[in-house]
Amino acid sequence: MSEIRYFFNNPVAEKVREEGRVEGREEGRAEDRSEITLEILEWRGIRVSGAVRERVLACTDLEQLKIWSQRAIHVARAEDLFSG
Numbered sequence: 001m002s003e004i005r006y007f008f009n010n011p012v013a014e015k016v017r018e019e020g021r022v023e024g025r026e027e028g029r030a031e032d033r034s035e036i037t038l039e040i041l042e043w044r045g046i047r048v049s050g051a052v053r054e055r056v057l058a059c060t061d062l063e064q065l066k067i068w069s070q071r072a073i074h075v076a077r078a079e080d081l082f083s084g
Contacts, residue, residue, distance in 0.1 A: 033065035040072035
């Protein structure tokens with residue numbers, strides 16, 4: 001009798017699932033970082049325009065979001081997040 005191997009038990013399928021989990025974790029971290037960046041500005045009483053909110057929420061680069069969240073602590077205007 002031959003062994004029945006289902007796709008979901010296949011090493012290729014496991015690799016695909018693991019890649020999906022990693023990608024999902026990265027997306028979750030980016031979402032969290034963008035939300036906290038906007039919250040910092042709001043906690044500080046800084047008005048966040050729709051354009052700034054959209055740009056921050058659209059960013060998926062964790063390093064860029066880290067820079068913006070650090071800048072959010074010191075900037076005078078939300079738009080200043082994007083200036084070096």
